Amino acid sequence: MHNNVAIIGGGIAGLWSAWELARQGINSTIIERAPFLGGHVAGFACKATDRCRRCGACLLEDVLQNVIGEDCIAPLLRSEVFKIHRIDKGFELRVSQKPRRIFPEKCTDCGDCEEKCPVPGALIRSPLTNQLSVDEEICLFYKDGSCRSCLEACPAGAVDLDRPVQDFRLNSSAVILATGFKPFDPRNKPRFGYGRIPGVVTAPELDSVLRQDKWQGGDAIRSVAFIQCVGSRDAKIGRNYCSRVCCGYALRLARLLKYRFGGLEPSMFYMDIQTYDRDFDRRLAEAAGEVRLVRAIPSEVRLGVDQRPEVIYHGPEDRRVSESFDMVVLSVGISPHAVDLFGALAGLNCNRDGFLGAEGEDVITNQEGVFVAGTIQGPRSIGDTVSHAISAASAVASYLVRF
Numbered sequence: 001m002h003n004n005v006a007i008i009g010g011g012i013a014g015l016w017s018a019w020e021l022a023r024q025g026i027n028s029t030i031i032e033r034a035p036f037l038g039g040h041v042a043g044f045a046c047k048a049t050d051r052c053r054r055c056g057a058c059l060l061e062d063v064l065q066n067v068i069g070e071d072c073i074a075p076l077l078r079s080e081v082f083k084i085h086r087i088d089k090g091f092e093l094r095v096s097q098k099p100r101r102i103f104p105e106k107c108t109d110c111g112d113c114e115e116k117c118p119v120p121g122a123l124i125r126s127p128l129t130n131q132l133s134v135d136e137e138i139c140l141f142y143k144d145g146s147c148r149s150c151l152e153a154c155p156a157g158a159v160d161l162d163r164p165v166q167d168f169r170l171n172s173s174a175v176i177l178a179t180g181f182k183p184f185d186p187r188n189k190p191r192f193g194y195g196r197i198p199g200v201v202t203a204p205e206l207d208s209v210l211r212q213d214k215w216q217g218g219d220a221i222r223s224v225a226f227i228q229c230v231g232s233r234d235a236k237i238g239r240n241y242c243s244r245v246c247c248g249y250a251l252r253l254a255r256l257l258k259y260r261f262g263g264l265e266p267s268m269f270y271m272d273i274q275t276y277d278r279d280f281d282r283r284l285a286e287a288a289g290e291v292r293l294v295r296a297i298p299s300e301v302r303l304g305v306d307q308r309p310e311v312i313y314h315g316p317e318d319r320r321v322s323e324s325f326d327m328v329v330l331s332v333g334i335s336p337h338a339v340d341l342f343g344a345l346a347g348l349n350c351n352r353d354g355f356l357g358a359e360g361e362d363v364i365t366n367q368e369g370v371f372v373a374g375t376i377q378g379p380r381s382i383g384d385t386v387s388h389a390i391s392a393a394s395a396v397a398s399y400l401v402r403f
Contacts, residue, residue: 004027004028004029004171004172004173005021005026005027005028005029005172005173005174005175005176005396005400006028006029006031006081006091006093006170006172006174006175006176007028007029007030007031007175007176007178007373008031008081008175008176008177008178008179008342009030009031009032009039009177009178009179009180009373009374009376010030010031010032010034010037010038010039010075010077011037011038011039011040011041011042011178011179011180011374012038012039012041012059012060012063012374012382012385012386012389013039013178013180013373013374013375013376013385013386013388013389013392014030014032014039014176014178014373014374014389015030015037015038015060015063015064015067015389016059016063016373016385016386016389016390016393017176017178017373017389017390017392017393017396018030018067018070018072018073018393019063019066019067019070019073020389020390020393020394021072021393021396021397022066022067022070022072022073024393024397025072026072026396026397026400027072027073027074028072028073028074028176029073029074029075029076029170029172030073030074030075030076031076031079031080031081031093031095031170032075032076032077032078032079033078033079033080034077034078035077035078035100035124035126035131035133036077036126036127036128036129036131036133037064037067037075037077037128038060038064038126038127038128039180040180040181040183040204041056041057041059041060041382042060042126042127042128043127043204043207043208043211044057044060044204044207044208044211044382045057045207045208045210045211045256046058046211047252047253047255047256049255049256049258049259050259053252053255053256053283054383055249055252055382056381056382056383056386057382059382059383059386060128060382061128063386064128076095076097077100078097078098078099078100079095079096079097079098080095080096080097081093081094081095081345082094082095082096082345083345084175084345084346086369087171089173089369089403090171090172090173090174090369091171091172091173091174091175091369092169092170092171093169093170093171093172093175094167094168094169094170095167095168095169095170096165096166096167097165097166097167097168098136098165099160099163099164099165099166100133100160101133101134101136101159101160101161101163102131102132102133102134102150102158102159103158103159103160104131104132104158106156106157106158107131107132107154107156107158108155108156108158109130109132110155110156112153112154112155113132113149113150113153113154113159114132115153116149116150116152116153117149117150118140118147118149119138119139119140119147121135121138122134122135122138122139122140123135123150127208127211127212134150134161141161148161173369173400173403174369174370174371174396174399174400175346175369175370175371176371176372176373176392176393176396177342177346177348177356177370177371177372177373177376178372178373178374178376178389178392179337179338179342179376180337180374180375180376181334181335181336181337181375181376181379182334182335182336182337183202183204183231183332183333183334183335184230184231184232184239184332184333184334184335185231185332186202186230186231186330186332188231188237189230189231189237189330191299191300191301192227192230192298192300192301192328192330193300193301193302193303193309193328194330196303197301197302197303197309197328198303198307198309199308199309199325199326199327199328200301200309200327200328200330201327201328201329201330202329202330202332203226203246203249203250203253203329203330203331203332204332206253206327206329207253210253210256210257210260215260215261217261217264217326217327220326221261221264221326221327222263222264222265222326223264223265223266223267223324223325223326223327224254224257224264224265224266224267224325224326224327224328224329225266225267225268225269225309225311225323225325225327225328225329226250226253226254226266226267226268226269226329226331227269227297227298227301227311227328227329227330227331228246228247228250228268228269228270228271228297228331229246229270229271229297229331229333230330230331230332230333231243231332231333231335232246232333232334233271233333238354239333239335240353241353241379242274242379243333243334243379244274244276244334244379244380244381245276245334245379245380245381246274246331246332246333247270247273247274247275247331248276248280248283248381249331250268250329250331251268251283251284251287251291253329254266254268254287254290254291255287255290255291258290258291265292266290266291266292267291267292267293267294267325268291268292268293268294269294269296269297269298269311269313270293270294270295270296270297271295271297272295273293276381294313294315296313296314296315297313298311298312298313299312299313299314300312301328304322304324306324308324308325308326309324309325309326309327309328310322310323310324310325311323311324311325311328333379334375334379336350336353336354336355336356336376337375337376338376339354339355339356342356342376343356346365346367346370347366347367348365348366348367348370349365349366351377351378353378355375355376355377355378356372356376356377357372357376357377357378358377361388361391362377363377363388363391363392363395364395369399371392371395371396371399372392373385373388373389373391373392373393374388374389
């Protein structure tokens, strides 16, 4: 058990924690619920235009190259922890692992299974490797056993739907929680029309489209409105904190759209611009030449008479303004993720914003041997998440010296 660290979460925080531990000769096991490593960042496009915009997306691919094949790091995909308890000086974790359903060594990527699958989204691909997997939460086979279309369609025998789930025990000397965040669900802000008004999307959804080069706007999308603070800085919904990344994120997305699609005109509606990033003031001044900045949070997004999203806001002199756009992008905030689960499993306290762990940048928790890394502890950018993960690994290494 000595020098074996359980890292729960295979996003960028978990991966950087594992890599930093490996550099110090410490073994780790990454326990990831999804079928692929990378977490949210795997779906982010590079925001470079004429030059690098310091978005941090490339940091994921950098660390993945180091992690894959590293002898000190053992990834467990499609796995979840359902119990943690102390034994001796360490921990025993009970883990449930779903077996792989599509085997990449057999898959020829012919696309037959996707063509025959009757449920959109039941077959998913890794944003990084394009590898196929089955989403068992919506697959009909795992709901009622009524469908085996992918199995029957596969000419290479790469699909196996019948293997059972396995439960096992994992011993570790320390635990790093790195399960990341949950994007705010904009359906909880119905006035912005998400799910009801065509053309209203979230910023992560737009980002994923750009990463996969699936933009289908063409000449039809000429105007795009970004609405900030959707699910942040709102005491009424218990989110009275700033998510820290949304302003820079939206500006990078807006500038990327402008750069890729020439005549497109982006606008950004904001409460005020938060400048957490280094050198943000200079970049904001640059962005102001490309993005129309409107200091107003819209009161409503509705379907206009032209069947486009219509944004209602109060302009100069508190005058009510109605303006139509081809697309409205909601900058959804960072919400705590798996707080109740790991608070109960590991006995952890929350900080004042509802995230796990202490205030500020601290990686330690109220439970000895349990550490936090990345956005599970609070909102932060990709670069700051990497720094926090490295700090967590360093704290773990110091902790293990005691053994």
